[in-house]
Amino acid sequence: MTRPIHALAAMLLLASTVLTPALAREAAPASTPAKAVAPSAAQILARMQVAQETTATQPAGSQGPSNKTEGVRQSSQTQVTSRQPLGAFPTNEVSRQPVIDLGAGEEGMKKDVAALQQTLTELQQLQLQTKQAHWNASGTLYYPLHLLLQEHYEGLSKYADTIAERLLAVGVSADGRANTIVKTSGVPEIPGGFLDDAQILVWFTNAYKRVGEEVHAAIKTTEDVDPTTSNLLQEVEHGIAKYQWQMRAQLQRTHTDPNTGWDLNDNKPVDLQGQQAPAQTPAKP
Template identity: 30%
Template sequence: MHQTQTVLLPFPTRIDLPEAEREPMVELLNARLADTADLYSQIKQAHWNVKGPNFFQLHTLFDQLAGEIFPFIDLIAERATALGGVATGTVRMAAGSSTLPEYPLDAVDGQRHVAALIDRYALYTASIRKAIDVADENRDRSSADLFTEVSRTADKQLWFLEAHVQF
């Protein structure tokens, strides 16, 4: 279920982007904040529940992936607030706003977790790349740069996951 929230810019800032350009950026940042927090929690779900012959390797990989994604939650939220907005980053807010599908509870086998994460990363990386373009269109180079950093990391993580199913 996707919830939309009205984004207000309650805090003044001297960042030289007009309010008309900052408001859609705060909305975009909050949307990607929801996805990033959700992706982090789904990676941890895989980390906690993986079973099978590659348990240790995947358990360790999933923890590494989560650790690399986690800092982006804070960076994205802080950018939204720097633009004069409010970061909507609680677990319930993220769950209500994330564009990622729910993680399958029946995933146990390592390869099932890998496949589920590949699907979510593919959606996530595509939405982050679109966010780069939107930030550029709104003349917000700092947000575009942040999203580019996220994109580089998430693309590499997707590559790591896909390498587990490629021959």
């Protein structure tokens, strides 16, 4: 690192005739008139060393990595409060304004809201998980999974928005709070840290399967009390089934390729639930 710095200093000395007057005045003593004098090599080198040391050296008393997040979190003393109580998780407040009557009665309305709210929660959970995996995907399939997960994230966002708006349309508030997702989602949390490609394929194959089955049950629950909601949920089920297929297809076994995923999984077959070896043709006698 020292040689390049000295070489650069020498070049700057050779180019002293084109240095600006301001730089020359900075180098000249304060007691003498300003002259077009080039800074010495030592002055230039000293400036460079200071800049490097300032960048590389941490301030005294800096906190370790384990305390940095806490320091940021406590950096503001602003208290965030509300006069309105938090309520339960989820909270679906019924509007007192005129709304279109579903004609399903109170029990039918409760079923409709519960189906919509739970679907919203699961879609939001999947949104968060797809973005987490999108950022941290690693391995041979990093780039295609990076792009596919972004596409899924955007699609799930649209579905979540549609379901939330349907809740408002039937006359209740939508609950998309983080604590509602944590407390009521049936989809487990995805692991933290870097995620290898085989791990992502297995996790989302199973997560989409679970949510798809939940949405299918919601369709059955609402088809009589609110056909419009049921139809919207069918669109969501169609999208989730597509996303699930796009994940499992990358580990789909065929008659010509067992496709166990060993090349993605440290030379070990990928453990994908429900995956069976293709039927073997009986040997001829």
